[in-house]
Amino acid sequence: MAIPARFWDGQVATAHHAGLDYEAVGSAGTLVIRQPHSRTEIGRWPADSLFMVPTRRHELRLGSTGQPDGARVVIAGRDNIARVLATLPQLHQKHRAEAGRQMRLAVTATLALAAVISAYVYGVPVLASRLVHLVPPAWEASLGDTVAQQMETSLGGLDICDPDPQSLANRALRRFGDAAIAGTGTPFDLDIQVVRSEVPNAFALPGGKVYFFSNLLHLARTPDEFAGVLAHEIGHVVNRHGMEQLISTAGTGALIGFILGDMTGISLAAGLGTMVIDTRFSRLSELQADAFAAEVAQRMDFHPAGLADLVGRAGADDDFARALALLSTHPLTDDRKAALELMAAERPTGLEPPFTDAEWRAIKGMCDLPAAGKRKGG
Incomplete structure (x- = not known):
């Protein structure tokens, strides 16, 4: 069952209702973004390109390297967010790695100052x-x-x-x-x-x-x-x-x-x-x-x-x-x-x-x- 989401393609400001599917091919995977009723594919983001974007509570916002700057997928609801994170555990790993990098940069900048x-x-x-x-x-x-x-x-x-x-x-x-x-x-x-x-x-x-x-x-x-x-x-x-x-x-x-x-x-x-x-x-x-x-x-x-x-x-x-x-x-x-x-x-x-x-x-x-x-x- 597709996970409901909102999708911005980075080209226009309008959000699209979408359903998210995950396709696994060997050790790689892809997040497939489809229209909820026609199931027409409107986006395909490789799993290893995904990253978490800061947002408000009870919401998961994802971006993808290689996509336009404003391209985002937003998932709401605890159950839906839990399903995405369970399917894509690398998101947490990337988030922790990025937080560590930001902390190291902050410490380095402070010491330099x-x-x-x-x-x-x-x-x-x-x-x-x-x-x-x-x-x-x-x-x-x-x-x-x-x-x-x-x-x-x-x-x-x-x-x-x-x-x-x-x-x-x-x-x-x-x-x-x-x-x-x-x-x-x-x-x-x-x-x-x-x-x-x-x-x-x-x-x-x-x-x-x-x-x-x-x-x-x-x-x-x-x-x-x-x-x-x-x-x-x-x-x-x-x-x-x-x-x-x-x-x-x-x-x-x-x-x-x-x-x-x-x-x-x-x-x-x-x-x-x-x-x-x-x-x-x-x-x-x-x-x-x-x-x-x-x-x-x-x-x-x-x-x-x-x-x-x-x-x-x-x-x-x-x-x-x-x-x-x-x-x-x-x-x-x-x-x-x-x-x-x-x-x-x-x-x-x-x-x-x-x-x-x-x-x-x-x-x-x-x-x-x-x-x-x-x-x-x-």
């Missing part, structure tokens, strides 16, 4: 720190100029607070920068600019450009706080973190990290996946820049923990920030301040302050000058 993530988390940052020394400084400086131009375009121009390079404030910034990089062997000349912006931020570009936003300057209460942040950004330049980050993130397929030193957590960010992969490297860069600021404080009379005080005031850590500490590209303020306090514990006495009182007043007042229109920095 874990290997890739491990390579990026542990290998790419190490590789980037090595490769950065092979990049010609002139090329890196040119890259920094390009990024600055792109940034200026995206912001509609940069409003430099004090464009006079011979003003007391700019001469003080230049002197501080020269003293900070003295003896480091850096191939770059610093270009420090204070820019009008409502965003409390400071950052360094590859090649020596450092930008300090006016809002962050206004939040600075002491020369120590300002000097700490500025030395931190100069540390990014000296350690060539911009170029390292570019090399590292290029390995993940995203050219992020041109701009380092996003002191308040506001960044030119990319997706969460890339951020997680690159977190370890970014946090290491921030700690290295903090250490550089502490080293500069060993040569000038300022307390490097002022850096953490200003960062904390500009973007205080909250419970949400602490919960995402592992995803943060910057160490939490309390952690950084504690580390900076330790690094400053043996700071010598009798050092020259980073700025005179007159210089500090001039720096604090740089952006109190009337705005003269947006100018290109550099």
